[in-house]
Amino acid sequence: MIPAFMRPLWAFVFRDWHLTRRYFSWVLVFTFYSLVNAATIALIGVAAHDYQLTLTLVLGVLLWSFLSAMFQEISNSISYERWEGTLEYTFMAPVHRLTHLLGVSLFAVVYSVVRTVVIMVGLLLFVHVSFAGANLLGVLVVLLVASVAFMGLGLVAAILPVLSPENGAQATNIVQGLLLLVSGIYYPVAVLPAWVRPLSALSPATYALAAARKLMGLDNPASRPGALAGAPLGAVTHELLVLALMGLLLVPLGLWVFGLVEHWAKRTGKLKRTG
Amino acid sequence: MYAIEVSNLQKTFSTRQGWFGPQKTERALDGVSFHVDEGETYALLGPNGSGKSTLIRILATLLLPDAGSVRVLGNPLPGGEAELRRRIGRVSVDAAFYKKLSARENLLYAAQLYRLEPRRAERTALAILERLGLDQRRFYDPLEEMSRGMQQKIAITRALLHDPPLLLLDEPTTGLDPASKRQVQLFLEELRAERGTTIFLTTHDMAEAERLAERIGFLARGRLVAEGSAAELRKRAAAPDLEEAFIRLTGEDFKKNEKEEAL
Numbered sequence: 119m120i121p122a123f124m125r126p127l128w129a130f131v132f133r134d135w136h137l138t139r140r141y142f143s144w145v146l147v148f149t150f151y152s153l154v155n156a157a158t159i160a161l162i163g164v165a166a167h168d169y170q171l172t173l174t175l176v177l178g179v180l181l182w183s184f185l186s187a188m189f190q191e192i193s194n195s196i197s198y199e200r201w202e203g204t205l206e207y208t209f210m211a212p213v214h215r216l217t218h219l220l221g222v223s224l225f226a227v228v229y230s231v232v233r234t235v236v237i238m239v240g241l242l243l244f245v246h247v248s249f250a251g252a253n254l255l256g257v258l259v260v261l262l263v264a265s266v267a268f269m270g271l272g273l274v275a276a277i278l279p280v281l282s283p284e285n286g287a288q289a290t291n292i293v294q295g296l297l298l299l300v301s302g303i304y305y306p307v308a309v310l311p312a313w314v315r316p317l318s319a320l321s322p323a324t325y326a327l328a329a330a331r332k333l334m335g336l337d338n339p340a341s342r343p344g345a346l347a348g349a350p351l352g353a354v355t356h357e358l359l360v361l362a363l364m365g366l367l368l369v370p371l372g373l374w375v376f377g378l379v380e381h382w383a384k385r386t387g388k389l390k391r392t393g
Numbered sequence: 394m395y396a397i398e399v400s401n402l403q404k405t406f407s408t409r410q411g412w413f414g415p416q417k418t419e420r421a422l423d424g425v426s427f428h429v430d431e432g433e434t435y436a437l438l439g440p441n442g443s444g445k446s447t448l449i450r451i452l453a454t455l456l457l458p459d460a461g462s463v464r465v466l467g468n469p470l471p472g473g474e475a476e477l478r479r480r481i482g483r484v485s486v487d488a489a490f491y492k493k494l495s496a497r498e499n500l501l502y503a504a505q506l507y508r509l510e511p512r513r514a515e516r517t518a519l520a521i522l523e524r525l526g527l528d529q530r531r532f533y534d535p536l537e538e539m540s541r542g543m544q545q546k547i548a549i550t551r552a553l554l555h556d557p558p559l560l561l562l563d564e565p566t567t568g569l570d571p572a573s574k575r576q577v578q579l580f581l582e583e584l585r586a587e588r589g590t591t592i593f594l595t596t597h598d599m600a601e602a603e604r605l606a607e608r609i610g611f612l613a614r615g616r617l618v619a620e621g622s623a624a625e626l627r628k629r630a631a632a633p634d635l636e637e638a639f640i641r642l643t644g645e646d647f648k649k650n651e652k653e654e655a656l
Contacts, residue, residue: 122508129505133491133498140493140535203489207551210453211506212478384457387406387447 126213130221131228134191137198138229152183153237157244159304164245169343173247174336178303180241181330184234184261185268185323186294191226192219192272193294197279197287206389209380216373219276223269249334251346256333259351260326263361267322270368271297277379280388297321302328322364329357394467396559396591397429397452402461404447404615421447423615424461429608431558434585434592436602438635439612440645445595446486448612449563452593453483466559479507482552486564488544492537496522496547499536500554507555514554521550524583526576542573549577553584560584562594566601574601581605599635609635613643 120128138145156179163172199205208218275293279286300307300314301323307315318324331337332354335346351358383389404422409415421444429435439445450456452465454474463470468477490499497515504514519529525546536544545565552560562581566574578601584590596602602609603623610620619626619642623635630638640646 120505122510125505125508125510129502132505133494133502136494136498136502137491202491203487204491206450206453206455206485207483207489207503208506210455210478210481210483211503212475212508213506381457384455387450387456389455 126211126217127221127224129213130218131225134195134222134225134229149233149236152233153240156180156183156237156241160241160245169247170336170341172245173334173346174331175304176241176245176247177330177334177336178327180234180238181261181327182298182303182323183237184230185264185326186298187230187233188223188226188265189268189272189275189294189297190290191229192223192269193275193278193290194287195219195222195226196276197290200279200283200287209389215376215380219269219273219373219376223272226269226272227265248344249346250344251341251348252335253333253348253350256348256351256354257330260329260333260354260358260361263358263365264322264326266365267361267368270365270370270372271322273369273372274375276372277376280376280379280383283388297323300324322361322368325357325360325364329354329361332357394431395428395464396431396433396466397427397435397593398462398464399428399448400426400462402426402448402451402463403459404444404451404456405459420615422451422458425612425615425617426461427610427617427620429591429593431591432585432589433608434581434594434606435608435610436606437593437595437610437612438597438599438602438639439595440597443612443645444615445612446563449483449561449593449595453481453561454478479555480557481559481561482555482557483561484545484548484552484563484565486567488536488541488548490536490544490547493535495533495535496539497532499547500551503551504554509555517554518550521553522546525549525580526573542569545569546573546577549580556588557590559591559593562592564596565594566596566598578605599639603635611639611643613645618643 159179160172160175163175196205199208275290278289282289300310300317301321302310302318303323307318307324310318332349333351335341335348338347338349340347402422402425405418405420407416407418409417425444425448437445437448447456451458451463451470454470454477457471465477466480470477500518501511501514504511519532522532523529527543527546531539531543536547539547549565566577569577581592582605585592592605594605608620608622609626611618611626619629621629626638626642627633627635630641632638632641
């Protein structure tokens with residue numbers, strides 16, 4: 119039994135679960151594509167006979183799969199509503215925007231975890247890697263802390279479909295693409311052109327990956343195939359603090375910006391289905 | 394206290410063609426003033442583009458007025474949205490739903506937004522749908538498999554789940570077959586008689602306005618041109634029926650406008 123005050127939050131989880139169920143064939147297709155994409159990337163490391171490269175790519179693929187799925191679910195939640203024409207009904211319900219976006223985020227986190235686990239299991243059919251010696255629990259902590267920052271980014275990106283009914287959803291893909299480019303998912307950010315590098319400092323994924331690589335022992339010369347020298351959680355305190363700070367800033371910033379755009383949409387009449 | 398009190402309401406929209414095109418402004422509401430008593434049914438009649446939907450969106454907290462004062466169930470707008478939203482239900486001309494979800498899933502989602510207990514909400518929903526004449530077996534069907542009439546009945550059910558004292562109905566029977574239209578109208582009459590629900594509706598349908606509403610407002614080009622009971626409006630315009638009264642008092646021909654828009 120859900121307590122009354124939690125019901126609005128649960129309503130979004132309920133809705134998104136049933137939508138996922140009804141669009142299951144789409145979920146299957148996208149997950150299959152992501153798995154194939156992940157395998158092709160990870161196999162580059164296998165072809166190079168470099169276990170460190172393979173692990174770096176596998177870690178990048180899984181971490182990006184999780185963070186991007188979560189970002190996409192949150193940032194696209196408004197586009198889905200535009201598409202279905204239900205945005206006005208959600209906005210006139212007696213639900214605080216924080217509850218609305220937390221409900222969407224809660225489902226997004228669970229969905230992204232399940233999807234990433236499926237991709238991870240699928241990857242094992244293509245790539246044989248051992249995580250022995252890696253601090254996997256530490257990686258999980260990093261992922262959880264990074265999730266909050268990514269929720270904030272998702273909230274900021276969710277304003278785009280409110281701003282532009284026609285192009286907003288596509289614009290969120292540009293934001294996602296930029297994050298992929300600057301965060302060094304498959305390569306160290308040091309290889310980025312000098313003019314792009316400063317942007318990597320603004321992406322939570324940069325810190326999440328840097329921390330996860332240390333915890334996996336990927337940059338540690340003491341690591342050997344099948345015996346990684348993963349760092350303890352204390353070694354990534356700096357990254358965790360930056361990620362926590364980003365989360366603390368981005369979530370309220372996302373809500374504030376969303377509030378401003380909602381006010382603008384109500385002034386200009388942009389909440390309507392066709393805008 | 395009035396359920397709705399609107400004074401000198403103004404709303405203008407600006408549109409721009411492309412990024413650098415000239416800006417066009419359109420006055421949707423121009424100094425509209427009226428009130429609706431508690432428990433009253435008030436119908437707003439006007440052709441497409443007259444400002445009906447803009448007005449109902451402002452009352453539903455979905456649009457901000459540019460100027461004038463709006464008070465709904467004692468709550469000023471803007472400002473009193475949080476309190477007001479618990480106490481209004483709205484049905485729009487397009488039954489907006491998650492089309493892949495069943496009626497049950499759509500209604501339970503809406504019920505939980507209003508903090509309703511799902512099992513109780515399900516019983517309420519089934520009771521309302523039965524009165525609206527919807528076969529209960531359709532409750533579990535996706536909305537995309539339902540006719541417009543069925544979807545509109547689900548929309549009315551959604552608006553009533555939390556038992557709001559004020560219903561805002563934007564052309565609730567447009568596109569319905571005559572039998573469905575009669576069922577909805579009868580239900581609205583019963584609702585008002587049983588619960589004293591205040592109903593504010595916009596419509597194109599003169600007969601519907603005359604049947605349901607105690608008072609009718611004529612809205613044309615964003616201005617409330619005349620209001621009163623159907624009999625008062627006919628008398629004032631010395632017209633044989635409400636349609637003729639509308640033409641004489643507003644200078645606009647409903648049917649002609651609709652034909653022009655269809656072309």
